Every structure is written in C-alpha cells, then in structure tokens.
Amino acid sequence: MIAQWHRRLAAIRDAGRWRQTKVLTPTGPTTARLDGRDVLVACSNDYLGLAWAHRDLGAGGGSGSSRLISGSRPIHETLERALGDAFGGQAVLFPSGWHANLSVLGAVLEEGDRVASDALNHASLIDGLRLARAKKTIVPHGDGAAWPADVAAIVTEGLFSMDGDLAPLDALPAGPLRIVDEAHAVGCLGPGGRGVSALLGARADIVIGTFGKALGASGAFAVGPPPFADLVRNVARAYIFTTAPSEGTAAAALAGFQRAGRDDELRARLATVSGALRDGLRGAGWNVLGSAHILSVVLGDDAVPTAAKLLDRGVYAAAIRWPTVPRGSERIRLCASAAMTDADVQQILDAFGAATLDSR
DSSP states (O other): OHHHHHHHHHHHHHTTOOOOOOOEEEOSSSEEEETTEEEEEOSOSOTTSOTTTTTTOOOOSOOOSOIIIIIOOHHHHHHHHHHHHHHTSEEEEESSHHHHHHHHHHHHOOTTOEEEEETTOOHHHHHHHHHHTOEEEEEOTTOGGGOOSSSSEEEEESBOTTTOOBOOGGGSOSSSEEEEEOTTTTTTSSGGGOOHHHHHTOOOSEEEEESSSTTSSOOEEEEESTTHHHHHHHHOHHHHTSOOOOHHHHHHHHHHHHHHHHOHHHHHHHHHHHHHHHHHHHHTTOOEEOSSSEEEEEOGGGHHHHHHHHHHTTEEOOEEOTTTSOTTOOEEEEEOOTTOOHHHHHHHHHHHHHHHHHHO
C-alpha cells in the first residue's frame, strides 16, 4: 500500500501538480516572514485586515465536544442570535465552511431532489450535492437566464472564489429554494456586509458565510427560515458529529462580524484598493478577471514562473493551477485588503511590471 502511495505522489509531481505548505509568520495585517524574507502577502482572504486585530483575543479553550453533547457555550448562542438578527432567520455555526456546505445541502435536500448548480461552484458545494444524492443540473457560469425554474433548489456562490465575479442573483427565477454561499462576500459587499444578495436586493433563502475570511476568525455559519436550524441540528451529520468551535474562535468571529457590520469605511477602503489594483494591472495589459476584491491575473503556463518573479520582489501571491482551474487558465489570484496602503498597491503593480520586463 505504501509503495502505491509513492507511485501516486510521483505521478502528481510529474504532472506539475505538486502542492506543499508555505509557513508564513505574520508581522502585520498584510506582511509576513517567508523563508527568511519579508513579504507583502497579496493572496490572503483577510479582506478587511481584521485577523491581525484579533490575534490577542481569547475567551477559553476548546469546546471539548459537539454542540449536542457538551460543547455548546453561551458565546455560540450569542453569535447565532446576532447572525439571525442581521440576516433575518435562524443561524447555525460550524467549524468550517466545508462543514457548513456539507451540513446545509445534506439537511435541506433529499435524495432525488432536482438542483441547479453553477458550473464554477466551490468543491465543498459539489461534494455537498453528491452526499445529498441530489439530481444535479449544471448551469453555465454566470448566465442568469439559463437557470431553470422547475427545480427544487438553486445553488450558487455570491462572489466566485476564482473568477472574482458576482452571481446574477437578481436574475434568478422565483420558486426554487435559493442557497447562496457568500463566503467571499460577507463583510465586504452589500449593506452591513451582508453579501451579494443584499447588494443586489435579491432573495436568498439560505445564506452561507465564513468567519475565516473578511471577519478575521475561523469557522462558518448558515442562516435560513424556520425550521432550518432544527433541521440541521437533527439530520446534518457534519454538524452532529463534529466538535464545536472553541470559545475563543466564536468570540473573535462575533467581534469581526460586529466590526464589519458597522464599519462602512473598511468596505470603502477595500473597494478603493481593489479598483486601484484592477485599473493598474489592466492598464499595463494584464488579463485580469474580477469585479470586486478578488482579482485573477490569467497567465496559463506562465503562472508559476510569474509567482516566483513576484516573490523575488517581495510580493507573495500563490499560483493557482490545474485542476483547481481549467488547463490554460492558470493564474495569480490577488486578494485585495482594506489594510493595504497605497504603497502596498504600488509595490504589487511594480512587481508585475518587473515580471513583464523579465519575460521580454
């Protein structure tokens, strides 16, 4: 069996798909030490720069058990009430966005339900639909007119994690249950940071969001109409059989959620940084996808060498390769942050400019 593992890993390496972690030691909201050098981190999902602010926040250790045994704490209830009040429904917490998507789709759908799913939905949504044994119809990405009305549910992201574009939620048909993963939009877009559905004034029956991106903590949540929370707690295996988020994590999530909800200036700054990066890169001739704070510079085979050139100039932005994205669309995915200064933005643009010169 171990020999088989080695053969599989060798095949992955030979195909140019090798993955390994890089250990970053944060030194500020957007900076870190990487392999002995100081870098500007341009690929973090900490969109509002709140993770650095939470680094010393603590309120107890691990919860020790699932919520249904002995792991539920007052801070969990407080956070769920705050989320329910903000989004208008019943909220449930999860240890991660993956747990949330598996739980929600497994709970609200039954075997054989017909579901329409955007072609570029996140892997966790795809796996959740598989586990729910739903009959899935793949809808062309971003085509609001292509969504069928004769399905039980529509499943889509609000802000797509790789192309960085907004789902046309205001063009979806009425009738089906609308399940919207707002992981990359919560805190950043819409009134009070409630996501793309709030930004477009569109109905979302179930909103899924994470604390580990703009809100600077970790874990996730989902909000839906009654009796959504009871259904999840009683049938969702990824909720029932997992340890609850720690008290410290929940406290950081609540602090991030409350800060993001009231701080329009942070969202305005994020939009300014995003616009400056987008305009600067497109003005220099780069192929940039994204209409918000996720900017994908599509490079194909040049993605990995370009990432190395950026790092040589103190900008860390990992290359996104196949099979995460289709062959030929390999890219550098930049994530803007409200904590980036004008000098940070210029450093990124200068690094891309130098990478262009190196390629000539």
